[in-house]
Amino acid sequence: MVAVTTGGRLAAWARRVGVPVAVVEEAPAPRAGWPQLFYTMLGSLKAAGLIQVPSSHVEESIQLLGGREKAEAEARELVEWLLSSSGHLVILAPEPYYSVAVRMRSELAENAKLAADTGQVPEIGHNMIEAWAAGGDARVLALDPGEEPWSTLLHQVVGLARPASVHVVKLRGGNMVSRIVWGTWLAGLTSVLYALRKGIDPERIRTIKAFRSVVEATTGWDALD
Template sequence: MLDNPEKIHSVDKSNMLGVISSLPSQIERSKMLVTGLDVPRRIPSSIVISGMGGSSVGGELVRDWLSNQINIPVLVNRTSGLPRFADRDTLAVTVSYSGNTNETLSCAQHALRKGCQMIGITSGGRLEKFCKSNDFPFVLLPPGMPPRGAIGYLFSSVAYVLQEMGLMRVEEDLQEAKSVLEEAQKGWTVNIHTKENTAKRVAKLMEKRTPIIYGHTFYNGVARRWQTQINENAKTMAWSSELPEMDHNEIEAWAVDSRGKKFLSIFLRDRHENSETRNQVEATMEILGKKSKTQEVWAQGRTVLSRMLHNMYLGDYVSFYLAVLKGVDPTPVRAIMEVKKKVYSS
């Protein structure tokens, strides 16, 4: 199935593969979308990135990437309000690809009332109108994509906003990451046979097992991205967890519960891991390997960012090929739309 391009395209009726393959070009275009934006110039004491679903993942990647690069705390907020500490010295980045996410719009209202510095990132909708009417700067993204498919825009736009504010330099790292992704995707395309295609092979491992993706340090947001892409694209149960936290609770279940054989444990690895992280991962894999199949996924790239995005991008392709194996069109998210309709029409 995975080595028959015609069958793959017959399942992918809405062309999710085309959306996934556009990630490197999204990184390239994001700079043009942000350059010249009238961003706040006051150095913030904190940064709160608010968003839901696919629109929040970019903020999570920024947070993980910047954790050791800037002295300003970065919080990813997945609620309908800002934290109590948010004030005029807080940079509130409100991210909604559609522009109509109720929780994010509520956060924008909170930012206005609290006097925060605010920037919107959206493709239009009510968030664009809110920013215009309140004279907040905003990045206007190209419309027409599933929010999760716009991850390159959502992530890179936040990064370039921080560069425009003078908080850090991101361009060199983003360009290097773009080159790494362009090279990597050549080995994951539909025309590359399963034997030589890491994305197809990992998807095959998930065909009859429930995946749990384990991140650490810079890879916790990447692990969540794997989970949510598998959930939305392949319509398949998946979970994510993180080290070392899981070794203070979850590991006990793995040591005893016989149901572990139903799972596939995927560990996101980095050849630049420090010795403590490496020892933690390997000790954990040894215990999990007694009850479930384990699989390591190794990042490639010179910089932390390129390695993060490389492993994230592999997960996008894995989720696509798993959808093909399940025989489901990756793009429609009918259950999500049904819940939104019931919640917001009441």
């Protein structure tokens, strides 16, 4: 176990119980700090021998973060589709990249106040694809890694689901780390740009804070004992 944190109570608790602490800089908003958290976590897991990631893969993923203009352009395209399409939003991704779909769903929910479901390919072929095909009102955001057999399976599922509208996002990069980083970055950009277009404050999370207070009052989990 390693505690990756900006400090505070989590760092104090980890040191008290003998858990290693990796301190990162505080971000302007919690979700904006994902690069520091991700790369620190990646380095910690690699140092512990729990994962094997070539340094070249990590370096390529960091270089992708320099392509701000391209990322913002793709995020704007996605925002335009979200604004112009209608129907129940479903975010699909192949199994190795399902975490990106979950991240996209979470970013849209918190920043843009936009609800979505996620689906993992090929798992959704067991059940959900039947409902989507019957309803015909789903709008599908497909996250395509450009990697076989996953890309073919993804597009075949989309075709069989017969959605009302489809938007395909290419997960850029020559390896899994890079594609995950690109998709995560795009999720954040898209959610904030969507919120701004709709006149929504992406940093306002009143309902989340209200529920957090309920959890703390009910369980006492905020004490970190």
